[in-house]
Amino acid sequence: MALAAVPAALLARRVGPGRAAAVGLAIFAGAGLACGLADELSTLILARCVQALGGAAAVTAALELLPATVGSERRAATVWAAAGATGAALGPALGGILTELVSWQSIFFLQVPVALIAAVPILAVARHEAATGVIEPELRRTGRPHLWANLALAMVSAAIAAALFLLVLLLIEGWRLSPITAAIVVSVMPLSALLGARLTEYVADARSRAAAGAILVSGGLAGLAFLPKATIALTIPPQILVGVGLSLVLSALTETALGGRAPQAIHGGWTISARHAGVVIGLLALTPIFTADIDQQRHDAINAGTAVILDSPVNPLLKLGLAEKVSERLEEEKGKVPTIGPAFEPLPDNPAERAEVEQLKGELQDQLDRGATHAFSTSFILAALLGLIALFPIALSKEVEL
Amino acid sequence: MLVIGAIVASLLLVGAYLAAGGSSYEPEQVQNPCKPRPWSNPQTLGQIANQFTNSALDGAACKLGVSREALARALATPEGRERFAKKYGIDDEKLAKAVRAGLLRAVDDAEEAGALSPILAVPLRETLRNIPLEEAIELIHNGRKLLSNVEGFLGPAGSIIEQFLP
Numbered sequence: 001m002a003l004a005a006v007p008a009a010l011l012a013r014r015v016g017p018g019r020a021a022a023v024g025l026a027i028f029a030g031a032g033l034a035c036g037l038a039d040e041l042s043t044l045i046l047a048r049c050v051q052a053l054g055g056a057a058a059v060t061a062a063l064e065l066l067p068a069t070v071g072s073e074r075r076a077a078t079v080w081a082a083a084g085a086t087g088a089a090l091g092p093a094l095g096g097i098l099t100e101l102v103s104w105q106s107i108f109f110l111q112v113p114v115a116l117i118a119a120v121p122i123l124a125v126a127r128h129e130a131a132t133g134v135i136e137p138e139l140r141r142t143g144r145p146h147l148w149a150n151l152a153l154a155m156v157s158a159a160i161a162a163a164l165f166l167l168v169l170l171l172i173e174g175w176r177l178s179p180i181t182a183a184i185v186v187s188v189m190p191l192s193a194l195l196g197a198r199l200t201e202y203v204a205d206a207r208s209r210a211a212a213g214a215i216l217v218s219g220g221l222a223g224l225a226f227l228p229k230a231t232i233a234l235t236i237p238p239q240i241l242v243g244v245g246l247s248l249v250l251s252a253l254t255e256t257a258l259g260g261r262a263p264q265a266i267h268g269g270w271t272i273s274a275r276h277a278g279v280v281i282g283l284l285a286l287t288p289i290f291t292a293d294i295d296q297q298r299h300d301a302i303n304a305g306t307a308v309i310l311d312s313p314v315n316p317l318l319k320l321g322l323a324e325k326v327s328e329r330l331e332e333e334k335g336k337v338p339t340i341g342p343a344f345e346p347l348p349d350n351p352a353e354r355a356e357v358e359q360l361k362g363e364l365q366d367q368l369d370r371g372a373t374h375a376f377s378t379s380f381i382l383a384a385l386l387g388l389i390a391l392f393p394i395a396l397s398k399e400v401e402l
Numbered sequence: 403m404l405v406i407g408a409i410v411a412s413l414l415l416v417g418a419y420l421a422a423g424g425s426s427y428e429p430e431q432v433q434n435p436c437k438p439r440p441w442s443n444p445q446t447l448g449q450i451a452n453q454f455t456n457s458a459l460d461g462a463a464c465k466l467g468v469s470r471e472a473l474a475r476a477l478a479t480p481e482g483r484e485r486f487a488k489k490y491g492i493d494d495e496k497l498a499k500a501v502r503a504g505l506l507r508a509v510d511d512a513e514e515a516g517a518l519s520p521i522l523a524v525p526l527r528e529t530l531r532n533i534p535l536e537e538a539i540e541l542i543h544n545g546r547k548l549l550s551n552v553e554g555f556l557g558p559a560g561s562i563i564e565q566f567l568p
Contacts, residue, residue: 203404212408219412226416226424237415245408303432306471310456313449323478 001052002276008056009269017064018125024057029115036108063268081254089190096183148397149257150274155390157275158282162383163242174372192243206252213249216241218387225380230369286379294375301371435463435470441515461507462500498538
């Protein structure tokens with residue numbers, strides 16, 4: 001998507017936005033079907049690449065089509081930017097729900113009718129373009145992309161990618177929540193993004209909105225880095241900050257990048273490229289860090305857990321049985337923080353021993369949970385720093401009135 | 403105004419989480435097994451067996467240059483022992499010798515802590531020194547049997563040991 005957005009926008013200018021959007025949506029739908037039917041990873045990746053080409057064409061062409069619907073280029077830029085911000089926040093939550101309730105393939109199957117339905121009203125525009133075949137020559141001129149706004153978009157997108165993907169990973173891999181529960185938990189972000197979209201209406205200055213958004217995203221990420229306990233409730237305040245922040249910053253920077261520049265599709269393409277490049281760079285930079293951290297924390301947590309078992313007052317023979325079962329669970333759930341509850345079943349009949357084992361179970365799970373939570377801290381802090389560094393290009397960016 | 407609000411909200415959240423101990427997590431440190439582990443005041447034979455087992459694991463782990471926790475996991479299952487042998491390059495013979503040495507240290511620790519009378523410590527040491535290597539290997543192949551033996555040789559002496567409890 002990062003690579004395809006600007007060429008796709010250029011193509012949209014050449015063939016007309018209606019035709020580009022219609023063809024793009026058809027490619028997106030077809031490739032989505034291929035993704036859902038893919039039986040191996042290489043096929044899925046290939047189909048996703050094709051889907052990105054179609055998506056890039058449709059999304060950038062949409063920016064050219066919107067002014068006719070919403071009345072002005074400025075309003076079109078606002079609607080387009082808000083849609084992008086909401087989509088970014090909504091994706092992980094919706095994906096998690098579908099994965100749990102149906103299957104991961106259903107995410108792609110659902111995209112097919114959605115894309116085709118979206119293509120229906122565009123067909124009339126496409127037919128008109130095909131009939132007239134005229135693309136106004138002055139619209140082919142392209143100005144330079146807005147460097148600072150796009151740079152800030154890339155940095156903030158890297159930070160937001162961390163918030164979305166790392167939090168989902170923490171909830172599922174670290175705290176062992178089911179995908180649907182994780183999806184419900186992270187739905188706080190899109191709901192907060194809607195609140196952020198309302199704030200946008202009250203503050204006209206895009207630079208202030210962008211700066212406030214970047215600060216809120218960084219503050220939320222720092223909150224996630226310093227979670228005092230492995231509790232869902234404690235993830236909610238940071239998510240509210242990230243959700244409101246991402247809505248403010250993405251829309252403000254996109255509007256700034258598009259402000260006074262023509263053609264909109266090309267500059268919209270640059271913002272899409274910047275955002276997706278930011279996501280890729282963020283994940284590339286942070287994944288090795290948190291992977292190494294989670295390995296180290298898992299190792300530490302296993303040692304700490306074993307120490308808890310050994311130091312407990314439980315009878316040595318009972319301890320050995322527990323150590324055996326806990327070892328088995330650690331092996332079964334290699335790469336994940338295990339649920340060690342089943343290792344403690346059945347509980348001893350003797351009430352005193354039972355109480356000791358219950359306490360031991362709590363202590364051991366606490367060690368594992370805290371270790372898993374801490375494993376994500378460095379990545380969240382780095383992501384928060386990225387959000388703060390984005391304040392520099394935001395400060396340098398100037399909005400040009402349309 | 404919006405920027406100030408964002409700064410205040412962020413600082414409040416981070417401050418509250420830090421105040422609640424958000425940055426204080428440190429995984430429980432694994433103790434050096436060569437350092438003596440203090441014996442708490444054991445009141446029953448079961449508590450003595452517990453501390454004896456921990457001391458024995460410390461002693462064996464110290465001899466092998468590994469943590470007590472890693473050794474305990476190795477002794478828990480045959481797969482654990484295989485992984486341990488592969489990771490540390492320690493074969494069954496070396497492991498059995500270390501376990502024997504660990505049991506001897508446990509007797510020393512118990513005696514030093516005043517939990518075991520010298521009258522009992524001397525024959526116990528003698529018994530442990532004389533465990534044949536094959537039998538020691540057999541013991542590490544079956545952690546349950548190893549612990550039963552710990553309880554076994556404490557067991558018959560239990561009533562006497564209990565008389566010597568502080």
